[in-house]
Each structure stands twice: as C-alpha cells, then as structure tokens.
Amino acid sequence: xxxxxxxxxxxxxxxxxxxxxxxxxxxxxxxxxxxxxxxxxxxxxxxxxxxxxxxxxxxxxxxxxxxxxxxxxxxxxxxxxxxxxxxxxxxxxxxxxxxxxxxxxxxxxxxxxxxxxxxxxxxxxxxxxxxxxxxxxxxxxxxxxxxxxxxxxxxxxxxxxxxxxxxxxxxxxxxxxxxxxxxxxxxxxxxxxxxxxxxxxxxxxxxxxxxxxxxxxxxxxxxxxxxxxxxxxxxxxxxxxxxxxxxxxxxxxxxxxxxxxxxxxxxxxxxxxxxxxxxxxxxxxxxxxxxxxxxxxxxxxxxxxxxxxxxxxxxxxxxxxxxxxxxxxxxxxxxxxxxxxx
DNA sequence: TAAATTTGACCGCT
DNA sequence: AGCGGTCAAATTTA
Numbered sequence: 052x053x054x055x056x057x058x059x060x061x062x063x064x065x066x067x068x069x070x071x072x073x074x075x076x077x078x079x080x081x082x083x084x085x086x087x088x089x090x091x092x093x094x095x096x097x098x099x100x101x102x103x104x105x106x107x108x109x110x111x112x113x114x115x116x117x118x119x120x121x122x123x124x125x126x127x128x129x130x131x132x133x134x135x136x137x138x139x140x141x142x143x144x145x146x147x148x149x150x151x152x153x154x155x156x157x158x159x160x161x162x163x164x165x166x167x168x169x170x171x172x173x174x175x176x177x178x179x180x181x182x183x184x185x186x187x188x189x190x191x192x193x194x195x196x197x198x199x200x201x202x203x204x205x206x207x208x209x210x211x212x213x214x215x216x217x218x219x220x221x222x223x224x225x226x227x228x229x230x231x232x233x234x235x236x237x238x239x240x241x242x243x244x245x246x247x248x249x250x251x252x253x254x255x256x257x258x259x260x261x262x263x264x265x266x267x268x269x270x271x272x273x274x275x276x277x278x279x280x281x282x283x284x285x286x287x288x289x290x291x292x293x294x295x296x297x298x299x300x301x302x303x304x305x306x307x308x309x310x311x312x313x314x315x316x317x318x319x320x321x322x323x324x325x326x327x328x329x330x331x332x333x334x335x336x337x338x339x340x341x342x343x344x345x346x347x348x349x350x351x352x353x354x355x356x357x358x359x360x361x362x363x364x365x366x367x368x369x370x371x372x373x374x375x376x377x378x379x380x381x382x383x384x385x386x387x388x389x390x391x392x393x
Numbered sequence: 394t395a396a397a398t399t400t401g402a403c404c405g406c407t
Numbered sequence: 408a409g410c411g412g413t414c415a416a417a418t419t420t421a
Contacts, residue, residue: 190396190397190398191397191398191399192398192412192413192414192415193399193400193412193413193414194398194399194400195410195411195412195413197410197411198409198410198411204411204412206412206413208413210397220412222412
C-alpha cells in the first residue's frame, strides 16, 4: 500500500479537516513517521557506504534516500508535529529536497473546513512536487482562489468522468514556493473507470523505453498532463529536455548497477515502492500518462518481460519523479501575488 | 476540428 | 452572507 494511503488510514484523512484523527492515532502516526525517518537516515548511511566510489550510483542513492527522508518530514509537518522534530536540511540538497526550507502556509492552513458531505472528504492527500503524475488521467474543470491562502486551488476530475461515469476527482493546491514548488493533492472518490494506477513493480526498463520514445521537449504525453497554461510548456521545453536527458542518464546508471547486482537487490527498493515517499510518483505511472489512458498501456509490461535480468522495483521509478518540476498552470485572473501561475 | 483549459457565474452548504 | 465546488461558454492548442 502506498504511504499516502497508510497515512489516510491512520486518521490523516478522517474527520472533517482531513488531517487529524484522534489524539492517540495522531501520536501513533507521528511516532511511526519519525521512526521511518530515522530508519531512512540509517539506510542512507549504509547505502552510501556500500556505494562509495561508484559515482552517479552513489549520488542517485543519496538523492533518493534524501527524498524519502524529506517525504517523512512532509508527512510529519502535515500531521502537525513540532517543527523541532524536523532535521536540518542536508548541506548539499538537490532541488526537490529544498522544499521544506521555504516558509509557506502549512497544509492544514490550506485546508479550509470542508462541508460535511461524503464527497467532500478526501480519501487521500499527499504533498508532491509533481501533482499531475499519479497514474491517472485528469481533466481540469475549475480553479478557485481560496480565501486566506496564497495560491489558488485547481479542480480535476477523471478523464473518464463521462465515458465511464468515473467519479474520482482531485484538488491540487500549491503549498510552497520552493524550487520546485510543492503541492498539496487531495483525492476524492474512487476510480470506477477501471484504469487502476500501476503496480509499483512495473518496469523501470519500460519507463526508460517510454522516455526514449517520447521524443523531444514537452513531447508526447507530457502534454497530456501538462497541456494547460497556454505557453508554459514551450517556456519549459528546453529545461524539460535537459532534465529528461539528465534523468535518463541517471536511470541508465541505476539500471546498469541493478543489472550488475540483480542477485542481491538493495532494500532501498522496498522503501520507496512500499514506503513513505509521499512525493513519489513512479515513472511508469508517468509513462502511462504520457501516451494513453492508464488502462491501455500493456506495452510497458511486455517490455518489462523482455528484460528479465532487471530487478524491477520502485527505485528507478522514483528517480524519475524529478524529471518534471511540475508547476501548476494557474491562471492570472486572480490578482495573486508573484507565483508560478502568473 | 476535436479536445482540453480558462474563467465567470451559479448553486449548495455552513 | 460568505465560501467552496461545479457548470458551461469562451478560448486556446495541437
């Protein structure tokens, strides 16, 4: 089960605010998240020791585990744990790891009291730097400036809302102006469109193939998820292409290392695929978003089957989460202060 | 031209 | 009455 789901089931979503459950549950969640963060730090030490001198593989492992730790910190902040519990930011952070350092309204502040209707209670919520890529296709149907918040809230519903009467919706609201910015994503209702999100075991290799096939900047299905916002795609095209190349390179490195070590897969895999990275959206989900509705991409699984030497898991997938510094395409009609939506 | 986004207006809830 | 969520016409994009 994904971390965000666990968080939700642990009381994070229940009871109106969507953040707090009972005091006992709340404390238990904070305790577990704190423990997870500590264990991640230990794992990072071990991984760096094991990968010492292996260049990019070492850097990649370092980055991933920093991100896992950051995800724990995000969750802890969501749960309202004292800021003192958060560790100081690592001295050499990669961009996505800087998120917690910028002052911003807490997710709790962003969540206005919700109406007491069944549909208005989020099933899950998460904080991510790439709010678009969660394995489903969404269509934006509204945007609203929420009082007392700095950023507008965007409303999405499943693209199969009409075709398959899918009632799933999500709301995305920026909650920090970092680089990349961070977004609070809330999910409502289950998908009934039979386009379930990808299994975490889906193929890294297939993802790489998709990346190669996706062509140039902003090409392919990226536009599906990021189409909105007028010229934003064009403005980011060069940067995205650069990021894509860097991350394909990283992925290739990881693939190579894992192919070499596939007899003894590192447990870091379990941490990301089954674990706590609230920010993580795996690349196969992204690949699915690129090309077609989620249900129509068996090609990727087939590709995975063609590369039996690979131990497929979430590690390489989560790397690709940082492929896109997905800023939302907020309109400019809200008279908002400086922000990425302008 | 179809598909997706934008955005003002409307509606229901508190 | 105010606020948040949704609708739907207009607009934009590929």
